[in-house]
Amino acid sequence: MSSHPIIFITGCFFYILVISTGIPAVFGEDALNESYQGKIILSPPVTITTPGTYVLSSDAEMMNGTDAITILSGNVFIDGMGHKLEANVSDQNQTVGIKVEGKDSTLKNVSISSVKISGFHTGIKMDKTEVAAIQNCSLSVNQISGIALINASSVIINGSEIVSTQVKGDETGGDGMSITNSDAVTITSVQVTGSGSGGVGDGVKVTRSSTVTLDTSTITSSAGSGVSTQGNSSGLIIRDSIISGNDANGISLTEGCTGPQISGSQVRENTLTGIEISSAKSGILVGNLIEKNQVGLSLSNAEDFSASGNNIKNNKINLDITGNSPLEYWHHIDKTNLADGRPIWYLLGNKDSSISAADNPSCIYAVNCTNLTVVDQVLSKNGAGIFLINTDSAILSRISALDNTFGVRIGYGSRDITVTDSSTETNLIAGYAVAGSQNITFRSCSAQNNLVGFFCSETNKLLLEECDAHNQQGLRRRGPSGFLISGCTNVSVTNSLARQNQFDGLYLKDSPDTLISGTTLSSNDIAGIASLAEGITVINSTISANGAGGVLIYGNYSAMQGNSIQENKGRGLIIDSVTETKIWNNYFNNTRNVEMTGNSSHTTWNITPETGNGITGHTLIGGNYWGNPTQxxxxxxxxxxxxxxxxxxxxxxxxxxxxxxxxxxxLNSTSQSDQISTLSISDTKYDIDKNGLVNLQDVVALMQGIVSGTMSDSSYDFSNDGRVNLQDVVALFNLIS
Known part of the structure; x- marks a missing residue:
């Protein structure tokens, strides 16, 4: 009797088995019991029910829609000797190349090596298997899974490749490797390429499994994500691997995933997010390169993650962190993490912190902080340039935020925040966003080319003073407006400007008793003001040249006086199904000044004449001026x-x-002039990116040039201190904004 040693390595344990080969039971069509160097030759299709060492001595093709090899016994070793098991793809009928199936009890000690399997429903399937190995195998053009583990434990997959696992025809899907309800699976030196079709199918899918390790492997070109988890999956480890070129995310960790560790890996060139962590908990990210994805690293509703030494670069958005409560922002992210070469500042519970230009952060997150000062910053390409979460007493001044999701974001119970002399541009959602906060002031701030300039919701005591929101752009259904205020109380918009926005200049909803004073709203595509709030007051403002209407009122108890409403297309004023509206001492000069629809009632158009500054220069105040620009x-x-x-x-x-x-x-002909002064800088020395325009993109270009060392010439010394450094970035920002 001969014997064959098999070595299994699982975790920290070595299993050395000596398997008696004897005369194993092998049955099936054309099965052979001949000996080859003490091993049993297989001629599929076969079913193995007795321990032993088996070899394939030649290629085999399955033409009748059956499994090639079925293993129903433990202590089985199969050496494919480089031969092929192929199925007729048109007749694969949910077949499996090699199936290991513990029907009545778990099978132990099974090894499969050096076999090439293609054209089956699943290449290798292990169900109820413990202490097993798949080594140096090639699995290609199988439809549902290259390798599928179900209820398996202590499995090593090493040195294998899985290529083009794709469902055929009009259906979609196919996972390179599927691990379900399994434990202690180690994957090393494996390459998985081209999994899935039609946007469905992952390279490695881990479902309700624990302690899965992916080491020194490459996962590329999946129709879905490179690596994904589903359900309660704990202890996932990904290290020293390459996850690239997948059509969804590189790595996707979802709810139920706890304790993941990702280290030393390259996650790059994935269509969506490099590492997407959603509702997962207690993970560690160390020393990864995350580049050239749509989003680099995203933490969404996740808890208690630690990150250090990660290099996140050249993504459209490098770092994006969102949550539903301050707890979901409680992460430990140190300054060794870089976004486009600059440190990420993530503050937890800090007091009396001050961040200046010399600190050069790529973005700033402040969670549960007190008395924070941030000045002279240029922040770009992150989920937020600055994000204040449950932070008390902060001053943000001279901030330039562009190409982020949100430029400046304030939320989750933040209080007593003042933002001054700042500018936001080309942010994906909003230049400035505040939600669920109190006593927030924006003063002398501008927003341009964002989806929404100022997006304010569920906030008490909100002041927007001397702010400029212009040219917000985006899909019309998303309402790209200058100011969007919803669910707020004690709101004042004073001496501000909203112009040339693709939707409304100011959209107001469920924000009672809002005051709009001294504000110009002009040349917006829809309305200057659209109000779905009760009790608003509009005084001493100019509403002109808007596309669908000057002022749209859909809320009761509104008042308008001292305003110039002129040259609006459509209507100057639209009142829809409201009551108790008071309108006096206004200058109307539109082709059609007023439209009233629905069941509007109790509209007052004048007061009893009294001495005062009339809208036309008259010394009495009473009713309104009714003009028409065409007749x-x-x-x-x-x-x-x-x-x-x-x-x-x-x-x-x-x-x-x-x-x-x-x-x-x-009528005083000069009283209604609507003059808007704008800053114009024509000196070409400020056009850093040489595109013929002077704007905030030049600030970013200067910052990148100084950081990289390519811009050291004295012509860039805009601060006139004899040196070229980040102070010149601040100086250029102040010149432009």
Whole structure:
């Protein structure tokens, strides 16, 4: 009797088995029991029910839709000797190349090596198997899985390749390797390429399994993600591996995944996110290169992750962290993590911190911090340039945030925050966003070319003063507006400007008693102001040249006085199904000044005349001026009284009468000029990126050039201190903004 030693390595244990070969039971069509150097020759299709060492002496093709080799016994070693097991793809009928199946009890000690399997439903399937190895195998063009482990434990997969696992025809899917309800699986030096089809199918899919290790392996070109988890999967380790070129995420860790560790790996050139961590807990990320993905690293609703020494670069968004509560932002991310070569600042519970230009962060997250000061920053290409979470008393000044998801973001109970003299540009969602916070001030801040300029929700005591929101762009259904305010209380928008936005200048919803004062809203594609809030007051503002209407009122108890509403297309003022609206001392000069729809009632168009600064330069205040830019309006043709009001009342809409319309006889032609001054810098020395424009992109280009050392010439000394350093970035930012 001869014997054959088999060595299994699982975790820290070595299994050395001596298997008696004797005369194993092998049955099946054309099965052979001949001996080859003491081993049993297989001629598939066969079923093995007795321990032994088996070899393939030649290639085999399955033409009748059956499994090639079925193993129903433990202590079985199969050496394919480099031969092929092939199935007729058109007749594969859910077949398996090699199936290891513990029907009544778990099979132990099974090894499969040096076999090439192609064209089956699944290449190798192990079900209820313990202490097993798959080594130096090639699995190609199988449809559902190259390798499938179900209820398996202590399995080593080493030195193998899995190629083009794809469902054929009109269906989608196919996973390179599928691990389900399994434990202690070690994958080393494996290459998985081209898994899935039609956007479905992952390179390695781990479902409800624990302690799966992927080591020194390469996972590329999957239709879905490179590596993914589903269900309660704990202890996943990915180290020293390459995850690249997958059509979804490189690595996707989802709810139920606990304790993952990813280290020393390259995660690059994946279509969506390099490492996507969603609702997972207690993980470690160390020393990874994450580059050229849409998003580099994303933590979404995750808890208690630690990150150090990661190099995140050349992604559209490098780092994105979101959550539903401050607990989901409680991560330990140190400054050894770099985004495009600059440190990530992630502050937890800090007090009295100050961040200046010399610190050169790529982005700033502050969680549960107090008394924070941030000045003179250029922040780009992250989920947020600055994100304050449950932070108390912060001053953000002279911030330039561009090409982020959010430029400046404030939320989760933050209080007493002031943002001044800052600019945001080309951020994907909002230049500035505040939610669930209190006592927030934006002063002298500008936003351009974002989806929304200022996005404010569920906030109490909100002041926007001397702010400029212009040219917000995006899909029309997403409402690219200058100011979008929803669910807020005690709101004031004063002396601000909203112009040339692709939707509304100011969109207001469920924010009662908002004050809009001294603000210009012009040349917006839809409305200057669209209000779905009650009790708003609009005073001393200019609403002009907007596309669908000047002011749209859908909330009760609103008041408008001292405003210039002119040259709006569509309507100057639209009132829809509201009551108790008061409108007086306004200058209307639109092709159609007012449209009232629905069941609007109790609209008041004037007050009893009193001394004051009339909208037309008149010394009395009463009703409104009614003009028309294309022909004489009512105020132009009415007969004036000696007090400057028309001698006959005017009905502008379906409800109410203006008892004291203003006559053109008291019109001051200069009182309604709408002059907007804009900064223009024509000196080409400020055009750092040489594209013929001077804007915030030049600030970023200068910063990158100084950091890389390519811009040291004295012509870049915009701070005039005799040196070229990051102070010149701040100086250029101040010149432009």
């Amino acid at each position: 004489p309006g009512y105020s132009d043709i009415c007969t004036p009284n000696t007090d400057g009001f028309c001698n006959v009342s005017y009905s502008p809409g379906l409800n109410g009468v203006d008892q004291y319309p203003i006559s053109s006889s008291v």
